[in-house]
Amino acid sequence: MPTIEQIKSNMRSTWMAGDFGVVAKTITGAAEEFVARLALPAGTRVLDVATGTGNLALPLARSGCIVTGVDIAPNLLDQASARAAAENLTIAFDEGDAEALPYADASFDAVVTMFGAMFAPRPELVAAEFARVLKPGGTLAMANWDPASFTGLMFKLGAQYVPPNPDIPAPVLWGDDTTVRARLAAGFSNIRTQLIPIDFDLPFAPTGVVDFFRKYFGPTQVAFSRLDPAGQAAYAAALEALWTAHNISPTPATHTLVKNQYLQVVASRN
Numbered sequence: 001m002p003t004i005e006q007i008k009s010n011m012r013s014t015w016m017a018g019d020f021g022v023v024a025k026t027i028t029g030a031a032e033e034f035v036a037r038l039a040l041p042a043g044t045r046v047l048d049v050a051t052g053t054g055n056l057a058l059p060l061a062r063s064g065c066i067v068t069g070v071d072i073a074p075n076l077l078d079q080a081s082a083r084a085a086a087e088n089l090t091i092a093f094d095e096g097d098a099e100a101l102p103y104a105d106a107s108f109d110a111v112v113t114m115f116g117a118m119f120a121p122r123p124e125l126v127a128a129e130f131a132r133v134l135k136p137g138g139t140l141a142m143a144n145w146d147p148a149s150f151t152g153l154m155f156k157l158g159a160q161y162v163p164p165n166p167d168i169p170a171p172v173l174w175g176d177d178t179t180v181r182a183r184l185a186a187g188f189s190n191i192r193t194q195l196i197p198i199d200f201d202l203p204f205a206p207t208g209v210v211d212f213f214r215k216y217f218g219p220t221q222v223a224f225s226r227l228d229p230a231g232q233a234a235y236a237a238a239l240e241a242l243w244t245a246h247n248i249s250p251t252p253a254t255h256t257l258v259k260n261q262y263l264q265v266v267a268s269r270n
Contacts, residue, residue, distance in 0.1 A: 001167065007121050008072070008097065015073040017218035021053040030198045031055035031114055034264070038141050040065055040110055047108045047133060049098050050116020054080030054091070060112070061089040068108075070096040071116070099125040106135045114143040115262070118174035121165075123183055131187030134269040140188060142265040144174035146195060150246055150260040157242055161235045162223045175263040188267035200258040206243035209256045210236055 002010070035056055040046060042064025048057045051069030053076050061067045061084065069091060071077050077093045084091045096102045098113075098120040111130050120126045130140050145151040152172050164170070173179045177193050184191055202209050213220040214236070224232050249257040 002165070004121070007165070007168070011119070011121070012072045014218045014222045015071075016075050018216045018221045020073075020076055020216065020218055021079045022216040023213070024053045024055050026200070026202065027115075027198065028055055032059045034114060034141075034143055034196075035059040035063070035112075037264070038110075038112070038139070038266070040139070044109045045107070046110045046112060047101070047103065049101070049111060049113040049130075050119070051080055051093065052076050052116060054083050054093075056112050056114050057091050057093075058083060058087065058089060061091050062087070065110075068092040068094065068103075070094045070098075070101065072097055099129060101129045101133050103133045105132055107133050108138060109135055110139040110141065112141045115145060117142070118144045118171045121168045123169055123174065127183045127187065130184075131269055136269055138269040140184070140265070140267045140269065142174065142180075142263075143196070144180070144263050144265065145172050146175040146261050146263050147172040149175070149262065150200065150258050151262075153242060153246075154239070157238055158220075158223055158235075161231060161238070162226050174265075177263065180263065180265050184265075184267050187270055189270055191265065191267040193266075194264045195261050196264045198260045198262060200256070200260050202256045203254070204256060205253050206240050206247055206256055209243050210239045213239075 044065045046060050046065045046067050048067060048069040051057050051071045054069055057067045057069040057080060069080055074095050077095060081093050094102060098117040099122055111134055117126050134140065155172055181191050202212065204212060214224055224235065227235060243256060246258045247256050249255040
């Protein structure tokens with residue numbers, strides 16, 4: 001079995017593969033809506049864990065929050081910094097690990113993460129780090145893919161072709177209400193969860209969507225790289241069938257629209 005250092009190294013390489021910034025643009029609106037629902041007041045010190053290219057960090061900074069973003073992938077941080085500079089926003093972006101955040105205890109008023117920290121391999125450490133860096137009474141807000149969502153189906157399909165490490169809990173368990181409450185119970189109270197709809201809206205037919213994710217989404221690109229040509233063809237066909245079955249676009253030959261959902265989790269630090 002790989003060591004935790006090897007697992008972390010592989011995760012970093014996976015998220016640096018492709019160009020996640022292109023994929024992140026497709027959910028920018030959902031990120032802005034997530035931030036708007038939180039309604040954090042100006043001056044709030046916020047840590048965006050697994051910030052990626054800054055989809056949460058930028059709207060938070062626009063609203064007057066004092067924002068720090070942290071991620072394991074330096075190439076994504078470069079994109080986030082460039083986006084912030086283009087808008088003249090002051091945001092600190094640091095390379096770091098959700099399981100060992102490089103910040104002092106009680107440094108932040110709020111911690112947020114969207115489709116990011118859920119991928120860290122040791123969720124108990126992530127929950128402990130969230131609690132450690134938050135001030136008492138501080139807010140934790142997570143957006144985690146729901147196991148029953150379309151994304152959950154994609155993960156389940158992928159596991160049939162590239163089996164995951166059985167010692168690492170499935171990332172989508174962060175989107176299970178019972179599991180997330182158990183993970184946060186030691187450090188948090190007033191845990192509120194809500195399923196939030198989100199559309200996957202892409203200007204391609206399902207075949208083009210599969211190509212898009214193969215090219216730009218690191219986890220998909222890496223999964224395909226681990227398969228032989230026959231396995232790649234089978235996986236691509238299965239993904240295309242999944243997207244086709246859930247595509248509700250009136251023009252499916254040129255457009256894909258899939259209804260998806262995530263679990264929004266908001267909790268207060270004890």
